[in-house]
Amino acid sequence: MSTQQVFALKQSEEYKQAQFTFVISIALMVIFLFNVYDFSEDTWSMGWGIFSLAYLLISVLQGIITYCIKRDLLTEGTIQKRSRILGAIQLPSILVGNVFSTAFAFRMLRRKPSIEYTLSYFMLIAQFLIVGVSLFNVFKPYVSDKFMMTMTVLTLFLIMDIVLVLYFNRNDVVHQKNNKLKWLGIALFLRGVTGNLFGFILGYSLLVKSTNRDASAVDKWNKLWNKITRNFTAMLGLLFVIFTFAISVASIGTFVYSFASENNYEAMLLEPSLMHPFGTDNFGRDVFSRIIYGARISLIVGVVTTIIPFVIGGGLGAVAGYFSKSLDNVIMRILDVLYAIPGILLAIAIIAAFGSSTTNLIIALSVGSIPTYARTMRANVMMVSNLEYVEAAKALGESEWKILFQHVVPNSLAPMIVKATFTIGGAIIATSSLSFLGLGVEPHVPEWGNVLRVGSEYLETHPYLAIFPGIAIILLVLSFNFFGDGLRDSLDPKMD
Amino acid sequence: MPSQTTKSMVSTGGKLEKSYRHISESSMQTIWLVILGLPVHIVSWIYYKINFRHTTYQKQLHKQIEMMRHSPKYEELLERYRKQYRSKKEYFNEPILEDEMEQLATQLSDEQVLKLAKAELANQNMEEMNYHRFFQDCLQNKLFLVLSFIPGIFMYLYLLIYSNPFIRYIAERIVMTIFVIVSVTIFVFTMLYFSPTDPAANILGEAATMEQREEFNRQYGLDQPYHVQLWHAVKGILSFDLGYSYTGNEDVMTSIANRFPITLIIALWSLLMAIVIAIPIGMISAARMNTFWDYTLMFIALIGLSIPNFWQGLIFILNFSINWGILPATYSPSNWLSIIMPVIVLGTGLTASIARMTRSSILEVINEDYIITAKAKGLKPGPIFVNHALRNAMIPIITLVGLQFGGMLGGAAVTEKVFNISGIGSYIVDKQFIPDIPAVLGGVVYIAIVISLVNLLVDILYALLNPRIRSQMKNV
Numbered sequence: 001m002s003t004q005q006v007f008a009l010k011q012s013e014e015y016k017q018a019q020f021t022f023v024i025s026i027a028l029m030v031i032f033l034f035n036v037y038d039f040s041e042d043t044w045s046m047g048w049g050i051f052s053l054a055y056l057l058i059s060v061l062q063g064i065i066t067y068c069i070k071r072d073l074l075t076e077g078t079i080q081k082r083s084r085i086l087g088a089i090q091l092p093s094i095l096v097g098n099v100f101s102t103a104f105a106f107r108m109l110r111r112k113p114s115i116e117y118t119l120s121y122f123m124l125i126a127q128f129l130i131v132g133v134s135l136f137n138v139f140k141p142y143v144s145d146k147f148m149m150t151m152t153v154l155t156l157f158l159i160m161d162i163v164l165v166l167y168f169n170r171n172d173v174v175h176q177k178n179n180k181l182k183w184l185g186i187a188l189f190l191r192g193v194t195g196n197l198f199g200f201i202l203g204y205s206l207l208v209k210s211t212n213r214d215a216s217a218v219d220k221w222n223k224l225w226n227k228i229t230r231n232f233t234a235m236l237g238l239l240f241v242i243f244t245f246a247i248s249v250a251s252i253g254t255f256v257y258s259f260a261s262e263n264n265y266e267a268m269l270l271e272p273s274l275m276h277p278f279g280t281d282n283f284g285r286d287v288f289s290r291i292i293y294g295a296r297i298s299l300i301v302g303v304v305t306t307i308i309p310f311v312i313g314g315g316l317g318a319v320a321g322y323f324s325k326s327l328d329n330v331i332m333r334i335l336d337v338l339y340a341i342p343g344i345l346l347a348i349a350i351i352a353a354f355g356s357s358t359t360n361l362i363i364a365l366s367v368g369s370i371p372t373y374a375r376t377m378r379a380n381v382m383m384v385s386n387l388e389y390v391e392a393a394k395a396l397g398e399s400e401w402k403i404l405f406q407h408v409v410p411n412s413l414a415p416m417i418v419k420a421t422f423t424i425g426g427a428i429i430a431t432s433s434l435s436f437l438g439l440g441v442e443p444h445v446p447e448w449g450n451v452l453r454v455g456s457e458y459l460e461t462h463p464y465l466a467i468f469p470g471i472a473i474i475l476l477v478l479s480f481n482f483f484g485d486g487l488r489d490s491l492d493p494k495m496d
Numbered sequence: 497m498p499s500q501t502t503k504s505m506v507s508t509g510g511k512l513e514k515s516y517r518h519i520s521e522s523s524m525q526t527i528w529l530v531i532l533g534l535p536v537h538i539v540s541w542i543y544y545k546i547n548f549r550h551t552t553y554q555k556q557l558h559k560q561i562e563m564m565r566h567s568p569k570y571e572e573l574l575e576r577y578r579k580q581y582r583s584k585k586e587y588f589n590e591p592i593l594e595d596e597m598e599q600l601a602t603q604l605s606d607e608q609v610l611k612l613a614k615a616e617l618a619n620q621n622m623e624e625m626n627y628h629r630f631f632q633d634c635l636q637n638k639l640f641l642v643l644s645f646i647p648g649i650f651m652y653l654y655l656l657i658y659s660n661p662f663i664r665y666i667a668e669r670i671v672m673t674i675f676v677i678v679s680v681t682i683f684v685f686t687m688l689y690f691s692p693t694d695p696a697a698n699i700l701g702e703a704a705t706m707e708q709r710e711e712f713n714r715q716y717g718l719d720q721p722y723h724v725q726l727w728h729a730v731k732g733i734l735s736f737d738l739g740y741s742y743t744g745n746e747d748v749m750t751s752i753a754n755r756f757p758i759t760l761i762i763a764l765w766s767l768l769m770a771i772v773i774a775i776p777i778g779m780i781s782a783a784r785m786n787t788f789w790d791y792t793l794m795f796i797a798l799i800g801l802s803i804p805n806f807w808q809g810l811i812f813i814l815n816f817s818i819n820w821g822i823l824p825a826t827y828s829p830s831n832w833l834s835i836i837m838p839v840i841v842l843g844t845g846l847t848a849s850i851a852r853m854t855r856s857s858i859l860e861v862i863n864e865d866y867i868i869t870a871k872a873k874g875l876k877p878g879p880i881f882v883n884h885a886l887r888n889a890m891i892p893i894i895t896l897v898g899l900q901f902g903g904m905l906g907g908a909a910v911t912e913k914v915f916n917i918s919g920i921g922s923y924i925v926d927k928q929f930i931p932d933i934p935a936v937l938g939g940v941v942y943i944a945i946v947i948s949l950v951n952l953l954v955d956i957l958y959a960l961l962n963p964r965i966r967s968q969m970k971n972v
Contacts, residue, residue, distance in 0.1 A: 019788070023792075333672075333675070336672070337679040337683055338683075340676045340902075340948050341680060341943075342905060342906020342907070342943070343903070344907050344909065344910070345909070345921075345943060345944075348909065348928055349687060349688070349928075349940050350687060351928065352924075352931040353690070353931065354692065429802075429804045433804055433805065433806060433907075436806045437909065437910060437913060452806070452807060455810075456810050459814055459818065463814050466810050466811075466814075467811070470807035470810070474802050478799060481798050481802055482798065
């Protein structure tokens with residue numbers, strides 16, 4: 001291979017994504033194959049078999065596409081139209097839940113991806129997953145009163161998303177005043193309220209570009225999202241986070257809470273089936289519904305226990321870093337005391353004193369992470385307050401507080417935001433760990449740690465009760481971490 | 497022989513004088529110095545007041561200032577400051593206030609005159625005499641040192657510690673650690689003291705009479721006021737005697753001492769495993785940056801970071817114990833195989849974060865100038881990577897290991913519960929429902945103490961190993 005060819009391969013995002021999709025598909029296929037044959041009972045599983053075959057097919061196709069891309073890049077230097085169309089074959093693989101190959105197929109369909117196109121197809125995938133997961137309720141004995149209405153709305157959104165993907169596939173959005181795009185942006189922005197936050201981001205993006213704003217704001221926005229949308233794993237992470245959020249919102253209309261909370265002694269410890277995709281627990285509660293409802297609590301606790309120390313710790317750190325050295329000393333020495341106790345242990349001590357409940361859990365986890373936020377903020381504020389524009393503001397006679405909160409703090413937020421994304425994942429793990437120990441959320445509430453706790457008691461006979469909630473936790477935490485990695489690369493390439 | 501002693505005494509006096517001069521620049525530390533050497537300072541202050549009440553310096557200075565005030569230079573200064581005030585107000589479009597302007601101009605001019613007068617006197621080789629200067633001169637005096645050695649021992653120790661930057665750094669860190677340990681004790685105790693749950697009701701049951709509860713409270717000293725209990729708690733922590741636990745009536749210190757070793761053993765093995773696995777992984781990833789290996793290893797590391805300990809433990813038990821029957825599901829001290837799973841589970845998160853840290857810190861140093869120099873010198877890539885890149889990348893890794901070790905001790909509670917290990921973490925969890933105040937307090941505070949000591953050790957090692965910090969300390 002000549003250096004030019006190597007360069008073409010290395011530069012091509014499509015080629016990297018193709019390889020990633022290929023490896024992931026094979027890995028998933030191996031996991032499914034592993035489950036096809038039950039060693040202890042000598043039985044074959046029909047469901048796992050179908051899945052394995054589907055993934056085998058996807059992997060083979062993906063292998064061929066990857067090969068085509070590589071050949072194109074080596075011979076022509078660019079990916080040919082034929083290979084791009086071949087990539088589109090992977091679109092239906094979403095039907096067996098392979099979001100990787102579907103996202104890859106969408107990516108192949110446009111030569112030069114725009115922020116809007118990428119966001120719109122991820123929005124479509126998220127919407128499809130929401131509709132698909134909600135549809136599992138059809139197999140239940142009865143559905144909620146609002147089910148039909150909610151499903152109609154969700155399906156309408158799905159159709160709207162398909163139209164959007166087609167539109168953005170053909171058109172680029174440029175920075176100029178455009179009333180039509182402005183109204184589309186507002187509509188999408190409002191749609192974000194229904195849970196699909198991709199709509200929120202896309203709508204904001206359209207608004208920024210179509211209303212007459214100064215070019216620097218547009219440039220800043222483009223720079224940030226260009227980097228994130230080109231990062232395949234970050235987008236996949238964001239996809240799962242948004243999906244979890246959206247399904248929590250949609251579950252208000254589509255899921256029946258009593259399946260998750262009320263005891264049903266006729267359906268105790270059932271194996272997974274279409275009616276109960278993840279089986280039922282020792283009180284006959286549907287584990288699938290419990291996990292869907294648990295997402296709500298995990299997200300709320302995770303986000304709130306990040307926001308509280310972000311604000312308190314950030315504020316203390318900013319004050320400590322900006323004002324006199326003695327104030328800095330006092331604040332940081334007090335926080336050192338909190339820092340000396342590991343987070344989980346501090347949480348256990350706080351819960352020991354004030355009892356276990358969701359509010360106490362949130363307080364306990366928040367207090368523990370105040371010092372780390374304060375340290376990060378302090379370091380940034382110290383760095384930023386030495387820059388020229390702060391000096392200029394001082395020379396102009398601005399008040400100290402105004403300088404701190406108008407000039408210094410906004411410019412030291414980037415590492416804090418990256419840190420926050422990572423700590424949400426940590427908070428989710430901590431929440432479920434404490435619930436697992438019986439110290440977190442009240443035991444009857446469907447929270448992932450609580451679901452797992454029940455499952456751990458039936459590990460020998462019904463292992464799936466412990467496996468599925470665990471996978472849910474890992475996927476959500478992993479998604480936050482992937483998104484955090486992507487965010488870090490685009491906001492602050494030097495930081496780790 | 498006597499001359500040698502004199503010589504060393506003089507040099508010590510010089511050292512003391514130098515570090516005294518340094519310290520007296522900061523007001524906070526001066527207060528400390530006065531408190532520590534109070535007897536010496538009282539005597540020398542009286543002596544100073546008697547002998548140096550009226551120095552010529554103050555008179556000279558006063559004369560000089562008066563002289564300058566009546567020279568045309570003073571008027572010049574006033575005019576300059578008025579002009580400065582006017583142009584500032586004009587720039588900001590604010591009204592000019594005559595009173596304010598005069599006041600400001602006079603104030604600034606007086607300051608300037610004082611400065612000039614002092615400079616003039618310094619030119620004439622006249623030095624200002626104040627108590628600090630007087631004391632500095634005393635420190636040079638051999639007789640003074642010998643006489644004041646016993647009463648001023650603390651102050652001299654303080655001055656000597658202060659004179660060596662490295663010893664000073666270590667002393668500061670030790671004082672800080674003691675402060676943190678005591679504060680942690682106060683913080684945790686206060687929290688448990690104000691807990692709304694009543695241990696007496698929880699242990700004796702709802703049926704217990706008021707007398708029984710009061711008897712219980714008296715037995716464990718819970719009827720005493722807050723400060724008495726707090727004093728007992730702090731004393732108990734520092735003297736390793738926490739009394740008896742509420743349930744089972746066992747000596748808390750013995751229980752903690754029995755349970756601490758296993759937690760530490762598992763944590764140390766996990767740490768060792770993490771370092772042995774993670775650093776080579778990070779090196780491979782950094783050396784083969786943006787290749788298939790890099791992506792795969794970092795993907796696995798991220799998964800390792802995202803797995804909750806307890807779930808990983810359950811899956812391990814399910815596969816290795818229940819399905820395949822290779823390893824025992826619960827820990828027993830007699831079977832060394834049973835420690836393998838807890839060690840792996842506890843160490844996974846640490847392994848993942850060390851691997852990521854190793855990769856990123858190597859990538860950060862690999863573009864530094866000294867690496868290019870090494871390349872230009874003709875060194876082979878292998879030695880460059882190990883001797884230049886890795887060695888410098890180790891600094892942030894050591895910090896991370898020190899910090900994460902604490903998190904691991906805290907997180908041990910979950911792992912211990914999953915594998916049924918009776919370590920310190922599961923002890924705290926078992927005792928917190930009541931809440932058994934001495935047991936929870938002891939458990940949490942002793943873990944915090946171990947972590948603080950580890951961090952102290954890491955910081956000192958850091959100062960010893962890191963040339964950048966060493967040189968920084970010398971410059972201070």
